[in-house]
Amino acid sequence: MLKSTHKTTALPEGWTEHKAPTGHLYYYNSSTKQSTYTRPVAAPLPAAPTPPPPNNPSQSFLQYQSVDSQPSAGTAFNNFLPAGQSHGRGGFQSNRGRGGHDRSRDSRPQPTDKPISRHAIPDNESWFLIHTKLGRRFVYNAAKDQSFWRIPDKLKDGILALDQQRTREKAEALAAPKEPEAPQGAAERPVIEPTQAQPRDAEAEDSSEYEEVEVTDDEEDDENPSKRQRTEDDAPDEPVEFNEDDIAYQLAAMGQEYGLDPGEYGDENMDGWEEGDAGLEMTEEDSAALFKDLLNDFGINPYSPWEKLVEEGKLVDDLRYTALTSMKARKEVWEEWSKEKIKTLRELRAKAEKKDPRIPYLTFLQKYATPKLYWPEFKRKYKKESEMRDSTMSDKDREKFYREHINRLKLPQSTLKSDLSTLLKAQPLSQLNNTTLPSHLPSAVLADIRYVSLDSGIRDELVEGYISTLPPPLDTNDEEETEEKAKERQDRQRRQKALEDRERHVAEEKRRQKRNLEFGKGRLREEEAEIARAMNVSKKGLKDHLMEDET
Amino acid sequence: MPAIRHASKRKAPPAGFSDIEDDLLIFSNKMKDAENAPTTSVPRHQVHWPIFQISHQRSRYVYELYYEKEAISKELYEWLLKNGYADKMLIAKWKKTGYEKLCCLRCVQTKETNFNSTCICRVPKAQMKEDQAVECVSCGCRGCASSD
Numbered sequence: 276m277l278k279s280t281h282k283t284t285a286l287p288e289g290w291t292e293h294k295a296p297t298g299h300l301y302y303y304n305s306s307t308k309q310s311t312y313t314r315p316v317a318a319p320l321p322a323a324p325t326p327p328p329p330n331n332p333s334q335s336f337l338q339y340q341s342v343d344s345q346p347s348a349g350t351a352f353n354n355f356l357p358a359g360q361s362h363g364r365g366g367f368q369s370n371r372g373r374g375g376h377d378r379s380r381d382s383r384p385q386p387t388d389k390p391i392s393r394h395a396i397p398d399n400e401s402w403f404l405i406h407t408k409l410g411r412r413f414v415y416n417a418a419k420d421q422s423f424w425r426i427p428d429k430l431k432d433g434i435l436a437l438d439q440q441r442t443r444e445k446a447e448a449l450a451a452p453k454e455p456e457a458p459q460g461a462a463e464r465p466v467i468e469p470t471q472a473q474p475r476d477a478e479a480e481d482s483s484e485y486e487e488v489e490v491t492d493d494e495e496d497d498e499n500p501s502k503r504q505r506t507e508d509d510a511p512d513e514p515v516e517f518n519e520d521d522i523a524y525q526l527a528a529m530g531q532e533y534g535l536d537p538g539e540y541g542d543e544n545m546d547g548w549e550e551g552d553a554g555l556e557m558t559e560e561d562s563a564a565l566f567k568d569l570l571n572d573f574g575i576n577p578y579s580p581w582e583k584l585v586e587e588g589k590l591v592d593d594l595r596y597t598a599l600t601s602m603k604a605r606k607e608v609w610e611e612w613s614k615e616k617i618k619t620l621r622e623l624r625a626k627a628e629k630k631d632p633r634i635p636y637l638t639f640l641q642k643y644a645t646p647k648l649y650w651p652e653f654k655r656k657y658k659k660e661s662e663m664r665d666s667t668m669s670d671k672d673r674e675k676f677y678r679e680h681i682n683r684l685k686l687p688q689s690t691l692k693s694d695l696s697t698l699l700k701a702q703p704l705s706q707l708n709n710t711t712l713p714s715h716l717p718s719a720v721l722a723d724i725r726y727v728s729l730d731s732g733i734r735d736e737l738v739e740g741y742i743s744t745l746p747p748p749l750d751t752n753d754e755e756e757t758e759e760k761a762k763e764r765q766d767r768q769r770r771q772k773a774l775e776d777r778e779r780h781v782a783e784e785k786r787r788q789k790r791n792l793e794f795g796k797g798r799l800r801e802e803e804a805e806i807a808r809a810m811n812v813s814k815k816g817l818k819d820h821l822m823e824d825e826t
Numbered sequence: 827m828p829a830i831r832h833a834s835k836r837k838a839p840p841a842g843f844s845d846i847e848d849d850l851l852i853f854s855n856k857m858k859d860a861e862n863a864p865t866t867s868v869p870r871h872q873v874h875w876p877i878f879q880i881s882h883q884r885s886r887y888v889y890e891l892y893y894e895k896e897a898i899s900k901e902l903y904e905w906l907l908k909n910g911y912a913d914k915m916l917i918a919k920w921k922k923t924g925y926e927k928l929c930c931l932r933c934v935q936t937k938e939t940n941f942n943s944t945c946i947c948r949v950p951k952a953q954m955k956e957d958q959a960v961e962c963v964s965c966g967c968r969g970c971a972s973s974d
Binding site for chain 1: 838845846848849852883886887890891894895896897
């Protein structure tokens with residue numbers, strides 16, 4: 276900041292600005308042969324431009340390396356980031372809103388808890404259920420101004436009802452995730468809003484982390500912080516999630532402070548977390564099916580080898596990749612999937628009428644063939660075209676068609692038209708009827724030389740006219756198929772939801788672990804402080820302590 | 827000297843080849859790269875390892891397509907074998923019990939070894955000493971016993 280204001284003033288006469296090899300700017304007076312780091316200001320007497328005395332060289336030097344001179348020690352550093360400072364903290368800084376857990380709070384023995392939401396308990400007037408920032412909850416009697424961590428028996432029914440209502444809300448919100456967020460927000464906001472102001476003022480940044488909506492199990496009412504779940508919808512201004520990296524960073528930082536080995540803190544035993552406690556069940560089949568969905572979505576070629584899939588590494592970024600835990604399981608599922616896929620592909624191919632190679636060739640002929648070119652000339656001219664190189668059609672056939680087409684081009688229009696109409700009339704009603712689109716004519720028509728030999732404008736008119744005179748087709752309906760598809764889609768959605776639930780559960784579990792760690796750390800600090808106090812025995816020895824106790 | 831046949835006059839491969847054409851092309855490109863890679867910095871006995879490995883992978887690919895996934899027809903499979911896309915002799919071994927994962931034919935050739943035995947990579951992991959990582963001399967295999 277200082278620097279910029281200095282820049283605006285012009286240098287006094289005789290002074291020049293230079294850059295030192297270290298990158299610092301300094302100023303040199305050619306007449307007096309003086310140099311200084313501080314920017315000289317024009318003296319009130321321009322006749323004698325005495326440079327300002329470098330009163331404290333080290334201080335003036337420091338002003339140009341303000342970045343490094345910041346107190347970078349742990350606690351202050353986190354809370355005090357100067358405005359213009361772009362210090363290399365990597366990507367971590369961007370996550371700070373959520374992840375940047377300020378350490379000043381850690382230095383306290385225990386993280387302070389705050390109430391964040393209050394719900395009136397139905398059927399019990401003047402009783403409220405309060406949720407705190409750390410995910411605990413207690414009941415509060417407004418009439419007597421008393422609060423209890425332990426929920427009295429008479430309130431249990433009311434709280435049960437409350438929880439059920441919230442779960443229902445949550446389920447509804449989950450059931451329609453695609454819907455715009457407005458209705459959902461409207462449903463949940465009013466509950467949270469009134470109490471939000473409290474945490475906001477203290478830590479405006481961190482508060483959004485605790486705007487949570489929880490889903491609880493209906494059965495048990497005892498405190499269990501694991502039941503709290505956070506929805507992402509409630510923090511629209513803070514899209515950055517508290518991710519694994521941040522936790523790892525925090526753990527590493529705390530571990531360093533205490534000189535722990537990495538093994539001592541970050542033991543997140545992934546297997547220990549039971550699946551789908553709060554959400555839907557994730558069975559083996561579901562995870563396999565999820566992985567198959569993933570394979571389907573990425574359009575993986577079922578014929579490709581597994582190694583290729585692994586090398587490309589396209590799938591790794593997807594969440595569903597984690598549905599299966601080991602590479603072996605993935606490979607097994609992939610094998611199964613590719614087998615199925617190849618089977619269905621073969622069936623499809625068998626069902627689909629064989630794509631006639633003559634059709635593209637004939638349309639190609641209609642476009643480019645002229646009576647001016649002989650076959651060898653034509654062949655040479657267009658040898659690069661895919662229609663001319665298609666291996667499924669022999670060169671002999673190509674030549675035959677070419678000659679025939681050229682011959683037909685010389686015939687009068689009327690014969691061509693009558694030929695076309697006989698061709699159309701020869702088609703059965705199931706193939707050609709009044710619902711047939713002119714762009715989707717049966718292949719028997721398209722692959723006939725009589726169809727292409729007429730100019731396309733005249734031909735299309737003729738075909739359309741003929742189609743409009745035809746009776747409707749014999750109707751067949753495919754309702755069963757659509758039903759099947761709908762069911763498939765539903766299944767798929769359910770699996771997706773189950774996976775999301777599991778992810779959320781895992782995140783929740785992680786958060787809880789972190790919280791426990793913090794508690795433990797706080798306690799450790801307290802003990803340390805106590806020990807330090809105890810160790811601090813002066814010359815007077817034990818007496819000193821005794822005196823302290825008395826006072 | 828046999829007559830040179832132009833690609834366009836050659837008989838087309840059997841149906842279904844277009845499905846696997848790209849992957850086979852990848853294999854053949856890999857093989858070309860391995861063939862042309864400089865061998866100056868590689869120990870002498872390791873020079874052929876990548877060639878063996880790619881050849882094994884490609885054979886395995888064709889084998890699995892035909893015998894396990896049943897993705898290609900018999901004609902196409904035979905055409906592939908005839909045209910050198912897979913090692914027929916190696917696949918013949920894979921069909922025998924105890925040889926399901928065989929890495930290369932040289933590793934079961936007992937006559938060329940000092941003690942008239944198969945290669946070290948044929949020894950099951952369970953019978954090896956702890957922490958004994960092996961890479962066989964002929965193809966760099968780290969173990970191809972069926973029980974591994």
